[in-house]
Amino acid sequence: SYGYKREPINKNKTEIVVDDFASKVVQKAYEWYATSSFSMELLRQKIKSEFGVDWSKGMTDKILKDHFYYGIMTWKNKQYKHKYQPIVTKQLFDQVQQVKASFNKKPFKYAGKPNIIYRGLLRCGHCGLAVTPEKHKGHIYYHCTQYNGKHGASWLREETITEQIGDVFKRLQIPDWVLEQVVGNLSNLHQNKMDFHNKQLDKLNDENKTLTKMMDNLYLDKLKGRITDDKYDQFFQSFHEQKAGIATRLVMLQEAEDNYYISTKYLLELSNRAYELFKSSEVEERRQLINLD
Template sequence: MSGGKIIYSLDTGKLIDLKFPSFWFENSPQGKFVLNIAFSQSKYYIDNLSENVKRGMKHKVRIGVWPVQAPLGYLNDKLTKTIVVDPVRHKIIKKCFEMFATGKHSFTSISDYLVSVGVKSRTDKKIKVDTIKRMLSNRFYLGILVYKGELHKGIHKPIISKQLFDKVTKVISRFERPRYNGHDFPFIGLARCGECGGAITAESHSRKYKNGNSPTFIYYRCTKKFGVCSQKYISEANLAKQLRKSVRNITIPSEWKDTWLKLLEQDKQQESVKAEENTALTEIELQTTEIKLSKLLDTYLDNVVSEEDYKKKKNELFNTKLNLQEKIEQIKTNGNNWLEPLEHFIMSAFQAQKIAAEKNECQNLSDFVRSACSNFFLIDQKLSMNYNLGYSTLFSVCGSPHPATYLSKKSFSVTAEGLEPPTSSM
């Protein structure tokens, strides 16, 4: 009940007077006047306490400490008044991010996984789907505090990397119901129908024989959701055979392996020198960003910009600062980013022949062709595709090998020793 209603009840006679163990108020003009003063003092105390609490919480956020309950995977340290990593549950939370980043799990399946490992809500129930979504979207696990729309750098230890968080964010943005429900078809979602453009789906059929055997056959066909389509189904064995043939066309001869790895090692040494130069340039950009943040704060304190514009611009500069810090860390640890995918490409190309030879490992075959090829179309039971960048060049060299190329111990990418480069005539 508000103070105004209490005064009104005294005026109308519903309340005779107010008596408490330490003080009391008479139903008189003087008593109601003193009561109004007491109400004003209590209102001032509550408002002042609220402002102090808000000010204290904002100060803790600015120094990188989360002021309220720690999210799942972290613990509130009562001694240091900080957030520390849960030694057990932080591994479970990281596993949830990794599972969801594959795109084969839903919020419900993540919740089921948490229940299976003994992680439940505070009421000892299954964690709700919307809570799982907020958890996977929470930047706190990345080491960033979001307080009233403003970003701050936290002092707690991050559980996941920014690359993993970005993958999860992309999956959430395009999230649909999981395709796989009781079946694990390796080539589903790989190609589209070349006649109508519909998706290619899969189905399994079992056939019983008189001897008691009941083998299962998997077929892929057009969904025909865009209308009439005359395309017939194709067996998984036939589809895998065509994919293996395409993979064999981008196989690097094993005789080239030592030379290519030697050249890759030389590039790594050269990049280590360039990494120092790139680190210095990035640190200059980082210092410039920090100066901009400082100037932005000065303009906000001088009432030059509004609070909304300040938060918007600060978040932009803060994200830029985080990206620069991450770039410096990556350069120091890995050098420039192009060498890592190049090494992955080389090692994958060397493994292509082994993957193509595995008759029953369709999942490995599917994973490889998804990374090496794109634009898959199926028409008249024939699969067509385009090789991605790098693999297309490899296909032009090794796709139709001749003795001078494929059987040679060195690839054409290695310059012959002792020969001068050709010069143009004057």
């Protein structure tokens, strides 16, 4: 399965181990798709944009339903628990299957629409699974897919959910003394975050420069006949995968920084303007506000 590779133990034996780069792609694919914010095509585009990996539709679908990633292998139509390191959890795998099932129920043109406010943010109060949206007669309805069994789940219009969440924000107030304490803590956290961010950034950039230099030296060794073509290809592939991994970590570091500033902004404004912010926010800002930890 993609995400794993074979490494030699000795001359006659190999073992299956997790491929650092490929497994990260698989893990992020599951996490992104589980939010219900991506159709299969949008997910493929996201993967290609973030990792430079071009999955076909068939491969994407196969990966998103492969039990091997959470620890189960199929042999002669029977499932067995394997000994290899899982890449995703069973819970995440099940959530992805639920999302896949919900997409298959509705016309593809509605899948992954960015203006569906609560996609991926709501969970069923009965079974805990994600609530999925569907569009009918000009209105968006949310319901549990009941992936783990029927339990009489009702359907709610998006407007009704907006009213209910709005009522919560109307009652939300942060006392002044709490807000003052929060601001002080955020100031300290900000400095610590910047120190950590800069150290991580310097470390990743140094690693990237080192790998670039090693690849340059590797090329010179090949030109001078110091290594064979096979050895060159082997080392080059290893260095290339490490550089790709660093690029991914740099993107994640930047995303973490962006999310920090967005979350801080809303936390400070929530003190007196929670309901106003909720009602006036654009779709993506409203999603961020609801999902604020």
